[in-house]
Amino acid sequence: MDQLLADVTELLGRQLPPEYECALRTVPRHLFLPSRLWLRDGEGGYRPCDRSTDPNEWLTAAYTDTPLVTQFTDGLPSSSASMPSMVLRTLLLAGIGEAADEVRPRRVLELGTGTGFNAALLCALLGDGAVSTVELDPLLAAQAARNLQTAGFAPVASCGDAAAGWQPRAPYERVIATFSVDRIPPAWVQQTVVGGRIVTPWTSSWCRYGTLALTAGPDGTAHGRFHAFASFMPMRRSGQDTAGPAAVSVRRKGVTSLSPWLVAGGDLDAEFHLGLAVPGASFAWDTSGEHAPARLHIADDEGPSWAAVDYDGHSADRFTVIQAGPRLLWDEITAGYTHWETLGRPRIGQYRLSVDTAGEHTVWVETGRGRSGIVRGRQGEAGGGQQT
Ligand SMILES: C[S@@+](CC[C@H](N)C(=O)[O-])C[C@H]1O[C@@H](n2cnc3c(N)ncnc32)[C@H](O)[C@@H]1O
Numbered sequence: 001m002d003q004l005l006a007d008v009t010e011l012l013g014r015q016l017p018p019e020y021e022c023a024l025r026t027v028p029r030h031l032f033l034p035s036r037l038w039l040r041d042g043e044g045g046y047r048p049c050d051r052s053t054d055p056n057e058w059l060t061a062a063y064t065d066t067p068l069v070t071q072f073t074d075g076l077p078s079s080s081a082s083m084p085s086m087v088l089r090t091l092l093l094a095g096i097g098e099a100a101d102e103v104r105p106r107r108v109l110e111l112g113t114g115t116g117f118n119a120a121l122l123c124a125l126l127g128d129g130a131v132s133t134v135e136l137d138p139l140l141a142a143q144a145a146r147n148l149q150t151a152g153f154a155p156v157a158s159c160g161d162a163a164a165g166w167q168p169r170a171p172y173e174r175v176i177a178t179f180s181v182d183r184i185p186p187a188w189v190q191q192t193v194v195g196g197r198i199v200t201p202w203t204s205s206w207c208r209y210g211t212l213a214l215t216a217g218p219d220g221t222a223h224g225r226f227h228a229f230a231s232f233m234p235m236r237r238s239g240q241d242t243a244g245p246a247a248v249s250v251r252r253k254g255v256t257s258l259s260p261w262l263v264a265g266g267d268l269d270a271e272f273h274l275g276l277a278v279p280g281a282s283f284a285w286d287t288s289g290e291h292a293p294a295r296l297h298i299a300d301d302e303g304p305s306w307a308a309v310d311y312d313g314h315s316a317d318r319f320t321v322i323q324a325g326p327r328l329l330w331d332e333i334t335a336g337y338t339h340w341e342t343l344g345r346p347r348i349g350q351y352r353l354s355v356d357t358a359g360e361h362t363v364w365v366e367t368g369r370g371r372s373g374i375v376r377g378r379q380g381e382a383g384g385g386q387q388t
Contacts, residue, residue, distance in 0.1 A: 116144035204275025277336035
């Protein structure tokens with residue numbers, strides 16, 4: 001535990017408030033973990049870690065500042081015990097556990113119970129009566145309820161789709177999601193008191209990165225900004241249509257001077273911007289050599305369009321582009337990247353998001369010149385200053 005506290009403190013770059021240290025000590029993380037965990041294997045995959053075969057490794061993992069995958073669905077991680085430092089950073093951003101009684105939130109909703117660990121921390125910080133939590137997966141919800149009981153905590157833990165919030169105990173002073181979203185479900189804003197905070201990890205098809213912190217305003221509005229931390233698994237949707245896109249055969253071939261590594265090579269600020277500017281576009285690298293020494297493959301998650309950008313192994317400023325379908329995805333990426341450069345290569349912390357009374361989202365960039373650069377949403381809604 002002392003090592004975990006030291007690692008968390010180092011990663012956060014600040015001393016933990018005493019209430020947080022106390023909460024971490026009173027919520028034994030191992031009580032929330034299944035006997036089989038999945039740890040990163042260092043090669044982009046996962047390997048199992050079983051309490052029965054290697055109890056020492058299992059217990060060490062429980063008290064290491066790392067996310068522990070607890071469930072896979074269709075080959076992808078679908079639930080985890082989040083990384084403790086990320087959990088605490090989110091709670092700090094949400095203003096949970098502030099010392100003064102009068103500012104301590106009395107009604108908090110956690111979305112995505114998972115193992116129940118975060119809900120238990122909330123209980124330790126605010127008291128059982130303040131905490132509600134909701135989980136989509138019935139098996140996980142039932143196990144989390146058992147974990148919470150074993151550890152001595154009693155929040156209201158329910159099973160349901162967090163897209164609808166949790167009406168029975170609304171309104172809340174804080175709504176905290178532990179999965180990432182690309183837009184704020186209206187229920188979250190409607191169920192938050194005016195002045196209350198909504199904190200959620202962010203994702204787009206292009207880039208899973210960042211945390212959005214909003215303050216709820218009147219009439220279903222909310223305003224806030226992005227913060228440069230966290231990469232959480234995306235929200236699961238009940239009854240999601242999983243039908244694949246239809247094949248398309250119309251193709252255009254061309255040449256680009258924009259390096260695919262600039263847009264998909266790990267520059268998180270550029271990729272965060274592209275995720276907002278080109279909704280629905282996702283990418284994957286193909287280095288099998290089947291098409292080219294390296295190919296960036298781009299797909300439209302909701303339609304048949306796709307694009308491919310090929311590196312021939314020699315030229316760093318000339319790449320072959322193929323685009324197919326109604327969306328010219330590489331053209332959209334190029335326009336988005338050019339806009340990001342025009343804005344002065346903003347960092348994630350400069351992006352602001354507003355939700356209006358109709359639930360419309362507007363995202364813009366705060367530059368030194370004032371509000372400028374609508375990235376997504378209606379022109380003219382960000383207010384004041386020049387729009388680029
Ligand atoms: C990163 S895990 C949560 C970690 C958890 N808070 C903990 O402390 O262990 C994300 C959880 O969100 C749940 N989830 C995803 N989409 C959901 C939805 N629409 N409604 C409710 N829960 C959801 C997943 O099943 C998963 O258990």
